[in-house]
Amino acid sequence: MSNLALHQVTKQFGSVKILHGIDLDVRDGEFVVFVGPSGCGKSTLLRIIAGLEASSSGEIRLDDRLVNDVSAADRGLAMVFQSYALYPHMTVKQNLAFGLENSRMAKAEIEARVMEAARMLLIEPLLNRKPGQLSGGQRQRVAIGRAIVRRPGIFLLDEPLSNLDAELRVVMRAELAALHKRLDATMIYVTHDQTEAMTLADRIVVLRDGRVEQVGTPLELYNKPANRFVAGFIGSPRMNFIDAQVSQSGLDVGGRSHALPSIELALGTPVTVGVRPHELDITDVEDGTLALEITLVEQLGAETVLHGKTHLGGMFTLTAPGQGRFAVGDRIGVALPSQVHLFDAQGQAVASH
Incomplete structure (x- = not known):
């Protein structure tokens, strides 16, 4: 050796x-x-x-x-x-x-x-x-x-x-x-x-x-x-990314507020939020969620992979356990998890405290 x-x-x-x-x-x-x-x-x-x-x-x-x-x-x-x-x-x-x-x-x-x-x-x-x-x-x-x-x-x-x-x-x-x-x-x-x-x-x-x-x-x-x-390359399906900025209440994600991890960023700072497909929860379309129109459904047996377009125009992928009854054209709400990955304007990870 x-x-x-x-x-x-x-x-x-x-x-x-x-x-x-x-x-x-x-x-x-x-x-x-x-x-x-x-x-x-x-x-x-x-x-x-x-x-x-x-x-x-x-x-x-x-x-x-x-x-x-x-x-x-x-x-x-x-x-x-x-x-x-x-x-x-x-x-x-x-x-x-x-x-x-x-x-x-x-x-x-x-x-x-x-x-x-x-x-x-x-x-x-x-x-x-x-x-x-x-x-x-x-x-x-x-x-x-x-x-x-x-x-x-x-x-x-x-x-x-x-x-x-x-x-x-x-x-x-x-x-x-x-x-x-x-x-x-x-x-x-x-x-x-x-x-x-x-x-x-x-x-x-x-x-x-x-x-x-x-x-x-x-x-x-x-x-x-x-x-x-690295976040987008490692992991399958790949991580989702969405633009946001730091607001008084945490993160402003397309007009929806989201709690912010303990980080030191000035108000109005632009960031990219990263979240993996299995960390997303499906819910009704309401305040605090992303609205998603499903464009592709992949039934894999043990799980269902959903691809869709958010109300902001970006593409999102999420996984649901089991064999969910979803169809192309359905509109669902997507709730972000409490812990997300954040990246600055240069694409570098923003460390939380």
Whole structure:
């Protein structure tokens, strides 16, 4: 196992800057997930850690050793790609052994490592098959096995489940989580899927436009987002936002008064109120509620997801338990909870006291 430290890492292609001064520490044995929208720089950052790309500036340290000029092969890391990258003409066993044979490891040690990985990943019956004879999930296990046999200091995984169907992704997520515990390994995982991030990570690194927006445990990011971007990105369905301003009685939300948490803001200060869909209560349209006209009803069985337009013109999403009898065009009242998230004009979270 290994730890990783990044200090002011940048990446630039010509005049285009992809990464802007990334600072990050990954602890020994930790499962860290890089998450963010497409084009935010998460895969580029992973490739820089792996040594497949050179940083433009900054320091990359593995176990306190500066590795900026160390080749990918000599960093002691293993990478699992989205495309599996298996050799189609080789059997599963040959694919697992290939990297070790190139390093001139003893045959007995190679055999022991390959069989250990095959047992761990439940692919022993597949050892004599070729990749073309495997399902997507089986190929992904082989790709992970090829990383395991190297016994790397850190596993790097670049969207390894994105080619799988939804049901298999759930299964593979559970297997990856179990594998991490079994190996007690350091893992860095890249995904655009915030559900994967929430379910797998010890800590999540949220990236946007080549910058770190927030680092924290899944529940820290969910309960205390540092800014509006993180609040809207983490959580499904996503957080609702509505403009308001500080008034004498608390918050003025579109002419409706709402109690204000204990914060220090001057009267008339514009703020954005954030509230998650499951925190909203459905009621009659009356003073103190938001009027919502339903535009879409999603019946999921255990809950109903409602999408609608408020009397202020903004879109809102809320969840109701069970199988409610709602229809497109219905008008309902929406009561805000006593505790809401507040963001200032720059989108930064406003701390309550």
